[in-house]
Amino acid sequence: MSHSRIANTFDTWATAGKGEGMEKGHGDVVFQVIPQLGIRPGDQILDLGCGIGWATRALAKVAAGAGAVGVDISPEMIAKAEALHSYTIRARYEVMPFEALDLKDNHFSHVFSMEALYYAPDIDQSLAEVLRVLKPGGRADIIIDFYSDNESTQGWSDTIDAPMTWMSEAEWITKFENSGFEDVGTTRVVDSRGPGEEVDFTPGNVYPDWASRVRFHEAGSLWIHAKKPG
Ligand SMILES: C[S@@+](CC[C@H](N)C(=O)[O-])C[C@H]1O[C@@H](n2cnc3c(N)ncnc32)[C@H](O)[C@@H]1O
Numbered sequence: 001m002s003h004s005r006i007a008n009t010f011d012t013w014a015t016a017g018k019g020e021g022m023e024k025g026h027g028d029v030v031f032q033v034i035p036q037l038g039i040r041p042g043d044q045i046l047d048l049g050c051g052i053g054w055a056t057r058a059l060a061k062v063a064a065g066a067g068a069v070g071v072d073i074s075p076e077m078i079a080k081a082e083a084l085h086s087y088t089i090r091a092r093y094e095v096m097p098f099e100a101l102d103l104k105d106n107h108f109s110h111v112f113s114m115e116a117l118y119y120a121p122d123i124d125q126s127l128a129e130v131l132r133v134l135k136p137g138g139r140a141d142i143i144i145d146f147y148s149d150n151e152s153t154q155g156w157s158d159t160i161d162a163p164m165t166w167m168s169e170a171e172w173i174t175k176f177e178n179s180g181f182e183d184v185g186t187t188r189v190v191d192s193r194g195p196g197e198e199v200d201f202t203p204g205n206v207y208p209d210w211a212s213r214v215r216f217h218e219a220g221s222l223w224i225h226a227k228k229p230g
Contacts, residue, residue, distance in 0.1 A: 002121035002163050003073055003097050009162045010051075010074035019052035019080050026114050028191045029143065029221045030055050034062060037141055041065045043109040046101075046133060048126075048142075049073075049116020053081030053093050059112055060091040069103070071096040098126035103133045110134075113142045115221075118165045127179035136230020140181065143189070143223045147172065150219035152212040159205045172224050181226035188220035 013019065034055075039045065039062040047056040050070025060068035067090035072078050074095075081093040096102055098120045111130045120126040130140050146153045148168045157164040167175070169186050176184040195217035198210050207213040 006119055006121075006162045007073045007075065009160065010072070011076035014052065014074060014076035014080050019077055022051055022115070023054040027054070028193050029189045030058070030114050032189055032192065033141065033143060033223055034058060037062075037110060037112070037139065039063050039066055039110060044068070044107060045110040045112055046071065046103065046108045046130075048098055048111060048113035048130070049119070050081060050093060051077050051116075052084055053078075053091065054084070055112065055114055056081065056091050056093065057084075057086065057089050059110075060089050066090065068092075069094065069108075071098070071101065071103075073097050098129060100125075101129045101133055105132055106135050108133050108135065109138050111138070111140045111142075115143065115145055117142050118144055118146050118167070119162050120165075121163050123165060123175065124179065127176065127181075131180050131228055134228040136228055138228045140176075140226045140228070141223065142225075143221050144172075145216075145221050147222045150216060150222070152207065152216035152219070155208075156206060169222055172222070176224060176226045180229070182229050184224070184226040187223045187225065189223050190220040191217060 041063045042065045045059045045068040047070040050056045050072050053070045056068045056070035060066055070081055070093040078093045078095050099122045111134055146156055148166050173184050195214045201210050203209055
């Protein structure tokens with residue numbers, strides 16, 4: 001079963017401290033995007049694939065009375081999210097697959113996700129669920145690094161034991177449009193810290209050489225933004 005394979009992989013990541021590593025790695029891009037989401041007082045935000053919940057908490061803190069729910073298939077990620085939780089923040093975390101969200105229809109003003117949707121074994125069903133739980137006029141803001149216009153990411157699926165779908169920017173746009181979203185667009189977000197320093201770089205399975213690391217950085221994260229009609 002794909003979901004148990006994903007959960008096993010990310011449980012292992014959580015135990016190894018990679019949840020905190022992702023906060024460092026993804027934080028710059030996420031903190032560039034969050035102020036552009038138009039989160040207002042009282043808004044309810046869903047964070048798909050929340051990992052240890054750092055972005056869930058950041059989203060809930062944007063506006064007075066806003067609240068956020070983080071969902072993830074990995075029980076160890078969710079356990080860490082709960083351990084890191086602050087009771088001054090309106091956030092909670094649940095073990096749940098994207099494809100079957102145990103959440104109310106038409107409830108969320110925003111669905112956010114960082115580096116998670118391409119792991120879904122059924123992306124169409126996941127997008128149908130996102131559409132169902134969004135309020136009419138609500139926004140989906142999905143960020144991914146693993147997409148085929150960023151060629152340096154091609155080898156990632158050989159290094160991660162989980163299903164991964166490598167699509168182009170154009171294919172992602174079509175998928176969102178075919179799922180019933182409107183105003184579908186994309187923005188590339190480049191990490192403002194740069195690619196790092198060549199002297200600190202060690203070649204590995206993910207980036208075989210410094211040039212591929214630089215190309216990865218220059219392509220940027222793909223931010224897909226879309227709206228539920230209504
Ligand atoms: C690369 S991590 C990103 C975590 C977090 N967004 C961050 O940036 O730190 C992807 C997360 O998505 C979760 N995930 C992947 N596929 C999922 C699915 N179909 N349903 C629920 N969670 C899933 C994984 O368990 C993992 O914690």
